[in-house]
Amino acid sequence: MNTNNFIMTLIGVGINLIDVLCIILPVLLAVAFMTIIERKQLAAHQRRVGPNTVGYYGILQPFADALKLILKETVIPSQSNKVLFYLAPVSTLVFSLLGWGVIPFGQGLAISDLSMGILYTLALSSLGVYGVLLAGWSANSKYAFLGSLRSTAAMISYELILSSAILIIILLTGSLNFTTIIETQQAVWFIIPLLPVFIFYFIAILAETSRTPFDLQEAKDYLFLTKFDLASFLFWFLYRTLFCTFCFLLLRGILYSIIFNNSFVNESLINLQALFLGIKTCIFCFLFVLFRATLPRLRYDQLIDLCWLNLLPVAVAFIILVPSILIAFDIAPY
Template sequence: MHSIISILNNIIIVVPALLIVAFVTIAERKTMASMQRRLGPNIVGYYGLLQAFADALKLLLKEYIAPTQANVILFFLGPIITLIFSLLGYAVIPYGLGLFISDFSLGILYMLAVSSLATYGILLAGWSANSKYAFLGSLRSTAQLISYELILSSVILLVILFTGSLNLTVIIESQKIVFFILPLLPIFIVFFIGAIAETNRAPFDLAEAESELVSGFMTEHSAGIFVFFFLAEYASIVLICILTCVLFLGGYLSILPINLVFYLFKLVFMLDYGLISTDFISIGLFSLNLGLKTSLFIFIFIWVRASFPRIRFDQLMSVCWIVLLPIIVGYIIFNSTITMGINIHPFALNL
């Protein structure tokens, strides 16, 4: 019975995550179309809401073709590995107070680990295709991901120094007084730049540069196997946006006092008359807060893609190692000096 409950918990998380990915693709196409004075998808379903499902069906019905000289096993496993490790990070996200699959005490380290392992899928897919474009794209992607993971992990270290814990729920609850985006605003900007680069999004999508590498590491992939790469990319975008909310915007915490919002819901839904469960509304409010904040960051991701031109690969690496990394190292030293000087440093980490 316990195994069945565990399977159901995972399904409840994974299926909505995949559906969110589908609707994020629609939102991106509609938003970019609006910015570029186009219509975007508007035929398949009401307001084009079923366009992503039509695209997925088209890809699944296409014939799967692998290059003659490719390593077929690794060529097939690469996208699957990338998708699996993109979805594993959702297991430790607290979507509300007590609403999670696993309240892992080392949740931050777990997320860094699974995001790092996703790099192997990209590298295997590019190398096994026996194509110079795919191979160069996978090398670029690997160098980019490894470099900017250092930026992200250094920023996360600062948040850990503020909270004294590696647990995501503790990090969220530590922001009841003030969201970390206020004292860590410069570091938040650095983290968001690193998040865009980590997810291979424009203007940092050098691994998929059409003008140079056709389609980068996924040049030779097509049909159903291409869907795995597509889902992995957008699943990573949603996950990194959720993580940004957790680290800097209080996760599921509300900007307004939660008691005030809850009282308004009691008036609207007449909870005193027992029409709707109080616990259900409470969980819904927490999840709604996280959803709205995540949607804002996803919109900013799309906005950045539509606004900035692609930079060169040497500029991408220079920004990481010469500009962002010294800023973060200096901020870590500064923050540690100040907090230890006024004796507010959480020496005992709650592991």
């Protein structure tokens, strides 16, 4: 009997691993191809060719870049905290991948349909801040440490705005479950009545994930990666593509689609649910690359002022307004 239970447990673990790989492997491929798509779109905006040598139409360029970084010599600064020096980029990579565990690609198409899926996603997003802070601190360099503090302050500030926008959706639906939020939008997508909320949600994602015009992590005055060699920087390259391009362009784009303009399609089109979600996510990603190609970088003080003096009062106003309207018209789900 114990042997049978052990075998059944192994089979269950194997099935779960297959489910995880079916999500992670396509996502990793999407990361690679999203980088080349972004570079091609930026080249089109700037009237240049872009990568077109490695593979047909430059399609293998991301794999060539990753291979080049992996083959570089590993150099560890003698005064650095060696454990945290490597733990920082690895932790951000892990947190970025864990966010896909609760994403419903269609009805019943999720690794884990948690009842508190939004809270899980926000928790992982907040933990990503520690990787940035540890990266600057572990190098034992004042220059890198000050840069990481500034980047961390910006990420924490806009995490508040991002959480406020999602809190409004929670107040509107009365649930923390992604599937319930999608089912609530069968009559009308939330982006229509909550367009101002979507706008500051969009801005918060730009800042919280350090994308243009809020990409201070890449500005020379705020750079905290000065002590990372190419092999260590590979993890930060993956962090940028996974958290800022993949988690931001893909995971954040999918979250936008789920929270603001997604509903389950008819039963006859159930196999196309993931396709519809992907198309809407691609449109969202296009907008983020468009912002990168057109807007200049803000100064650090402008970044903080925009959050605390402009976006936060609007977010607090909507947090009060939305439940007040629901209660006044007796349509609150709670």
